[in-house]
Amino acid sequence: MLTAIQTERSVSKPWLFALASLGSALEFYDFVVFVFLTGVVATVYFPPTMPLWSRQVQSYALFAVGYFARPLGGIVLAHLGDIRGRKSTFQLSVLLMAIPTLLIAVLPTYKTIGVAAPLILMFLRIVQGIAIGGEAPAGWVYVAEQADDRRRGLAVGLLTSGLTVGIFFGSVVTTLLNRFFTPLQIEQGFWRLPFALGGVFGLTTVFLRRWLSETPVFKDLRARNALAKGVPLRTILSSCGGAFVRAVLLTWMLTAAIVVLLLMSPTLFHSLFELPIRMIQTGNLLATAALCLSTIMFGAAYDRFGTKRVASISIALFVLSSYALYLCAGHHPQYFIGLYGIAGLLAGCIIVAPLEMVGLFPPALRITGFAASYNIAYAVCGGVAPLAVAALTHYSSLAASDYIAVASSMGLVAVLTSGKTAHLAH
Template sequence: MTTLDLAQPATTPAVASNRPLNREDYKTLGLSALGGTLEFYDFVVFVFFANVIGSLFFPADLPDWMRQLQTLGIFAAGYLARPLGGIIIAHYGDKIGRKKMFSLSIFLMAVPTLVIGLLPTYEAIGIAAPLLLLAMRVLQGAAIGGEMPGAWVFVAEHSPVKNYGLAIGTLTSGITGGIFLGSIFGVWLNSVYSQAEIHDWAWRLPFILGGVFGLVSVYLRKFLHETPIFQELQARKAVDRELPIKTILREHRQACVVVALMTWVLSTAIVVVILFTPAYLQKVFHIAPAMALKANAVATVTLTIGCVFWGWLSDKLGTRAAMVLGWGGMTATTYLFYMNLPGTEASLICTYATVGFFVGAISLLPVVGVRAFPAEVRFTGLSFSYNMAYAVFGGLTPMLVSVWQQVDVMAPAHYVAAMGVLGVAMGFWPLACKGWQARS
């Protein structure tokens, strides 16, 4: 059995070729990234309006901390649903094709997002309101569980070897662009409408528009082509007849552990630094909502740029060097940001943007994760390990940090910095990892 060096792209992630990116590659990247942007926007916009949603979908006489905890619980439900949706979608992605499941996942995201924007509140229908909201978040979670691993596999299997990291980094930047889109929408709403108008009706706009644009993206994905690697598997009838998940659990456990640990780093960076922090700035440091969201939007831009940069750097210097520099930098800049709060408007934006750039090292997870599994079970392997880890760490992190910050206001900084140290340590995983498949 062959082995894989974590630090170098020994696995050929696509058809063996040193050709440059061509027009067809750019079309694949563009349409995949656009769909990912819209789908991830649909998933994360919930957290930008968590305070308003909590006040509308739960009893008014609940203590504020209890309402916030319940709202974050519904947010977490989306993460807990990811493994089931991801495993099912990935199973059929390995059996009948990447493209079909790639289109299905965005459809399953768009419809619940549209429904959330139309849901009646607790005042109108009582306990049914949070229950329906919970159901929609579960459907969204199932969809996103298949989307991100599917997008990474789809693009990696289309990309030439020499631009493997750049292609995955660019795709990941498109997915994080969905966070930027949600943040920009939040800034716009808070600038144009009063808090009373947002509470009464304007909060619905980002969900309704997200649902509509998501359905448009479903149509656009019909112009994509199946990956060359899956076409080759079908041609030589090498699609695994066994349940892919059985193969993964029997033969690729160590690869699953590596992806799960890197997912812990990724989920913490995204959930705490990007999704959790705007509300944290408002509640703990009393920073105006518009200012908090403005700084978050700038940080999300640098995150998006960072995803491309760290993917490109992995092509040039190797994955280990990129992991050490990227996640080591995240640890340092995390403390720089949180320890200088509230600061001035300029310092808030500058330090938030800096840590955002280093959070872009999250694109190194798919760089390692896609090549960790052979093509026959690649979608399932990446989806299973990524989504199981994200369900635990992504779902519990907001509640953990919320409770922790009651006794230590620097709790977000400590947690993110610890994950940066873990990311650096992962860069020194043994060069030959027993059980990792090197073939495509």
């Protein structure tokens, strides 16, 4: 039987990045599959005497509670990452996601245990939120610290692609579920299949991450007895204010692409322009698939040409593509699917956000600074964006593109005013 050290040495860098990316994909699948099944959750976990709209609102509230728990998870797990190690946090986050997902797959419904059912479900969603709050920041820091300077963008791009693949996989699985089973069959129990699948995948990831090694950066900090003392978050807030603000602006740009372009726009395209649902779904899947590939492409480009140069051009093109998409949705819908794919492809430029954020904070406080700024900004911006865009669409059908333009501009400002953060100081 291999020792831990032998196991670590047997994993090459490409396999290490592949394992990290696969784990993140499965963890994000576990988290987002809930949103695709909120309609069923509203039916089976709330009283049938309750009005349908009320059940739907409470079902979405259960989804939202996971987002609200993200900052807590980011702070707690990041603290462990800076004190105990990157690898242990990376393993713990996926375990905290896998177990609740598997429990949701077997959780009794309201008909069986009454009001206890939605309360237990809420608790499981909170645990999932805590897990996802630590997964992305810990993952980005882990691969960035493992990578060589000349391949750091590619490593971060691979992990980001994994996160996006998880969203894409969740969409595909639930689409197949609706295609092969009737609504009644799904309601009677087949809705549990995606959660069971996610739970098994999650536990598999826990096993696979045993093969990951600790990062050289953390090993060096531990050897020099230079680990963070006290509460890392307190130090971040008192001495890294500028870095924190830049990280918030970069996260705002990232949320604009994910929340507005991929998650919110399908509803807007249908309500504003009355495009066929099938056309919208096809375009959205194409955009998501394109984003999965383009994060890797842009990561390699950042390594070769530098973040500032590539970000300046690519972010500008991404903003223009969002305007082209919304303009053609209203006037030339025959180009809609292709333009949605192009917008998704150019959205890959947003990996400059995690790539820059990793280098904004000193190594001893890196995960805490990253996770706190990222999760707080994601919770605020991700929550405000749908409300702001929905309100502004009453005045302009291009409100979503305007929002993307403003957020992306702020992210670009953060990139242009930062130092050489892509080259981490070990």
